[in-house]
Structure formats: structure tokens, C-alpha cells
Amino acid sequence: MDSLARSQRGEKLAQVVMWSSAALVSAVFLWMLSDLVTNGLGRVSWEFLTSSPSDSGRAGGIGPIVVSTLLIVSVAMVVAIPIGVGTAVYLAEFTSTESLLGRLVRRSLDVLAGVPSIVFGLFGSAFFCKTLGLGFSILSGGLTLACMVLPILIRSVEVGFREIPDHYRLSAAALGLSRTSTLLHLLLPAAAPGLAVGLVLGIGRAAAETAALIFTSGYVDRTPESVLDSGRALSVHIFDLSMNVPGGTPNAYAAALVLLGLLLLINGAASGLAHRWLGRNIATL
Amino acid sequence: MSSEHPTEGNEALFEAENLTLVYGDTPAFEGVSLSIPAGEITALVGPSGCGKTSFLMSLNRLSDLVPNCRVTGSLRLGGQDILSSEVDLIALRRRVGMIFQKPNAFPFSIRKNLTFPLQEHGVRDRDKLATLVEASLRDVGLWDEIKDRLDAPALSLSGGQQQRLCLARALALKPEVLLLDEPCSALDPLSSGVVEDLIVSLRGRYTIVIVTHNLAQARRVADQVAVFWVQGGAGRLIESGSVGQVFEDPQDELTRSYVTGQRG
Numbered sequence A: 001m002d003s004l005a006r007s008q009r010g011e012k013l014a015q016v017v018m019w020s021s022a023a024l025v026s027a028v029f030l031w032m033l034s035d036l037v038t039n040g041l042g043r044v045s046w047e048f049l050t051s052s053p054s055d056s057g058r059a060g061g062i063g064p065i066v067v068s069t070l071l072i073v074s075v076a077m078v079v080a081i082p083i084g085v086g087t088a089v090y091l092a093e094f095t096s097t098e099s100l101l102g103r104l105v106r107r108s109l110d111v112l113a114g115v116p117s118i119v120f121g122l123f124g125s126a127f128f129c130k131t132l133g134l135g136f137s138i139l140s141g142g143l144t145l146a147c148m149v150l151p152i153l154i155r156s157v158e159v160g161f162r163e164i165p166d167h168y169r170l171s172a173a174a175l176g177l178s179r180t181s182t183l184l185h186l187l188l189p190a191a192a193p194g195l196a197v198g199l200v201l202g203i204g205r206a207a208a209e210t211a212a213l214i215f216t217s218g219y220v221d222r223t224p225e226s227v228l229d230s231g232r233a234l235s236v237h238i239f240d241l242s243m244n245v246p247g248g249t250p251n252a253y254a255a256a257l258v259l260l261g262l263l264l265l266i267n268g269a270a271s272g273l274a275h276r277w278l279g280r281n282i283a284t285l
Numbered sequence B: 001m002s003s004e005h006p007t008e009g010n011e012a013l014f015e016a017e018n019l020t021l022v023y024g025d026t027p028a029f030e031g032v033s034l035s036i037p038a039g040e041i042t043a044l045v046g047p048s049g050c051g052k053t054s055f056l057m058s059l060n061r062l063s064d065l066v067p068n069c070r071v072t073g074s075l076r077l078g079g080q081d082i083l084s085s086e087v088d089l090i091a092l093r094r095r096v097g098m099i100f101q102k103p104n105a106f107p108f109s110i111r112k113n114l115t116f117p118l119q120e121h122g123v124r125d126r127d128k129l130a131t132l133v134e135a136s137l138r139d140v141g142l143w144d145e146i147k148d149r150l151d152a153p154a155l156s157l158s159g160g161q162q163q164r165l166c167l168a169r170a171l172a173l174k175p176e177v178l179l180l181d182e183p184c185s186a187l188d189p190l191s192s193g194v195v196e197d198l199i200v201s202l203r204g205r206y207t208i209v210i211v212t213h214n215l216a217q218a219r220r221v222a223d224q225v226a227v228f229w230v231q232g233g234a235g236r237l238i239e240s241g242s243v244g245q246v247f248e249d250p251q252d253e254l255t256r257s258y259v260t261g262q263r264g
């Protein structure tokens, strides 16, 4: 009787602890969001999204910065997706989990995934900007971001492939289907949820990146004419406004709100697509 | 039926001699010598873990897909050595179709489940594809049930229907041999009966090798029976022959107690 009462009390306590930690996390997010919205929403308008900044960003909008951000993220994805999917397929389908090469590649990726972005920034500025002579440019920034998101992308796509039950591969082989067409028509669609998750995580990390971009794509806040021009990313803009520009805080809030909106949009689009194509909820993947 | 003529069989299509399959260092079956006659139904029976599935997977070299799995000995299909590294596996597997225990339709529409393998094997003509889809669905008695919803997802079919779809998918490729690994054991009794009747109806048109745990089923459908047993840590073939001989007059003591239901 006594022990029953005690275990019930224990359960109650556990519930309270879990409930309050969940509430705390949501509260922090909501507080951040309301802070951004109250301070930033008043300034966000079509005008703000499209016009150029003036007075070091205290006035004007963020048009060129949005363009640069989208360009940098696009370069990163165009480079990272084929390399990432290729490597993931190689790891999942052509090496066993125990093989030396497989273990080596996986271990390196896990280490790379934990490397602080500033290190990627230094590497990018040494390698892409100087050694390859690309200078401060959208291209340098995009390539640096590609290096940075590749580990996450590869690992989540690989997991997507490993989660496909073996009977797909067996029944396809038993029908005399080649490895390539099994891969293209059967495994790739089945691994699409993993791919979508990897993309969301990758784009999210890329779009919000600051440290890796300061040294590679630079500060210039004009609209870039090509990927070889320098361009300022949103997060760099926010950093600059809040740290280096006295009186820049209001516009920093507005830009941060735009960045958050962009991330939510990407997230929503990816889970919507996954839902529509695969009939599965991205949160439960 | 051949059970009345135990010694008179068709010509052997598969000939296994001293065949052994190992996973790493552990043998799944060892020293199996068995001929499988063309156009007949051969049932593989025996207790769980005696290597029946592994034996079936060596017949279409699906064992190649399992890491660390090696097959040694001699295995011929119509006189041709199929263990050699030069064998065209795609052609072999087109000739030797396989159905698994659990229905494994692809997550496509019903129609695409049938057309996708055909297209991969070079059938591009739309009319030809449509004809083959209909013919193979009629073969498995599914056409009238589902002809109006060919574009519905295959996974929305019942288990029995999915298993028949898998059979249709294999038949559409016009194989010579069908390997069936406990094709009824994941189905409800009614669907199981339907699939069993279907297998019987294919007798003579295909060489069929069926693994089953159900001795009564083996007796009903098979012409030949091969009994596997675990001895000394590996599966072995302890007896083979016509259904009549193995069930009525088994030579091996273990077989006798197995078929009379005392063991296994």
C-alpha cells in the first residue's frame, strides 16, 4: 500500500518535471518570438524587403541582402546535394557498417559535423578565397557553406537509405532489376524523407550562418551582379547592425524576424512536400 | 501423377551436388545433393533454421546480396553452372523468379508494380505492357477483383491480394522457375487457400520449388519432397523423393517421425 502510494507520487513528480521542461522550452521560444515580433514587425514591409539599406543599415531595407543570402544558400545546395547524396548512397549501399573505409568516412563526418563554423570560415577564406583565387564572393561563401552542411546532409540521407527494409532490395534483385535502376526508382524515392530532413537541416544551418560567411562572402551590402561578387548574408547583416552600428538595433530586429520567417518557410515547405509526396509526416520520420 | 510412379521423374532442371552455404563461418546447409525435375512442384520441408530459405536463395544467387555469404559445391541449371562468376545474374533471375514469405509489393500503384520490372527488361510498347498486365493478373485470378483500380496503391490491397500481385509480377517476366518461400504462411486461411490453388494451377507450366512448414500443404501440392534437418550444427538434406514415397514409406527414421507429426 505504502510502496504503491510512493510509486504513484514518483510518477506524479516525473510528470511534473517533464511537463515543466516542455513548458520552459516553449516559453523560451515564444518569448524570443514575441520579442522579435514586437520590436521588428513594425518595420517589416514590402518596401523593407526590397529596398537597399542606407546609413549603414540604420535606414532603408534589406533587398540586396536577401538576394545575396538566397544566392549563397543556392550555391551551397547546388554543390552539396549531388555530393551529399552520392556519398550517402556509397556509404549506405556499397560499404558495410563494419568496413574500414566506411568507418573512417563516417567518423570523419561526425567530427566535421561538430567543428565550429568559424573554423569552416577560416578554412574557406584560406582555400576558396586565396588558394583558388575566388576572393570575397558569393561563390566562396556558398562553397564554404557546402562543406559545412555536407556532414549533416550525408548522415541523414544515409540513415534514410539504411532505414529502407532489405526486402525492397531482395525483391528487386529477385526480379532481375539492375542495381542502378533499383537505386533510382525504388531506393531513392523511399529514402526521400531522409533527404528532405537532411535538406531542411542543411539549409537551415546554411541560411542562419554568420561566422563562416564573414570571412568568405564578405560585407558588401550592394546587390551582387554575379556569384563572383561579394554579398552580405542576412545573419552577417544582423550581426553587423547589432554589434557595429550604433542605432542599428531596430533594423536588426526586423532583419532577424525576416530570417526567422525564411527558416519557418523552408521548414514548412520541406515538410509539406514530404507529406504530399510520401504521405508521411516529417516530424515522425 | 508422379507420386504413383516414384522412379519416373521429368528431366532434372536444377542439379545441386555437394552444395554448401555459409554465413561467415557458420554453415546454413551443408553437402546438399538434390535434383529438381522440370515442370514439377518440389516442396522443401523441415524444421525452422534448417536452411530451406538459404537453399532457395542459392538457386537464384540472391545469396550474393547477403554480406559474407558464400556458396560452394556445384549447382547447375539446365546443365549450365550457375555458381560461376561469369553468370549473367539479371538473366538468371529473370529465368528464376522468386516469391517471399511476406508479400512485398513495391510502394507504387498496382499497375506500376507490374510494368516497372517489364520496362526495366526492355518492354516499352504501351499496348504490349497493357496486355501483359492483364494476362498476368488473370493468371493469378486478380483481374476481375482489381481491374477498375489499377492505379490504386498496391499497398492498399489485402495481404492475400498483395501476394497474388507479387506472383503476377514474377509471372509477367515469363520465368521458367518459380521459387516460393512459405508463400502462404503470412496469409489468412482463406487467402492461403486461394494462393495454394493458384500454385497447383501453375503445375506443368513452370518448375516450382516451394518451401513450406505445412506438411499437409506439401502433400496436397507437391510432386517431389525434400526433407531438410539440422544435424551437427548445419542443415542437411536427409531424404528426398516423390510425395508418395516420402510420406508413405520414408527411409529415414527422422523423416518418419517428422511426417507422422512426432517431431519437428
Ligand SMILES: Nc1ncnc2c1ncn2[C@@H]1O[C@H](COP(=O)(O)OP(=O)(O)OP(=O)(O)O)[C@@H](O)[C@H]1O
Pocket: B023, B027, B028, B029, B047, B048, B049, B050, B051, B052, B053, B054, B055, B066, B235
Ligand atoms: N543473413 C544471415 N546471416 C547469418 N545467418 C543467417 C542469415 N540468414 C539465415 N541465417 C542462419 O542460417 C540458418 C538457416 O536459416 P534459413 O533462414 O535458411 O532457415 P529456414 O529453414 O528457412 O528457417 P525458417 O523455417 O525459420 O524460415 C539459421 O541458423 C539462420 O540463423
Ligand SMILES: [Mg+2]
Pocket: B052, B053, B054, B181
Ligand atoms: Mg525460411
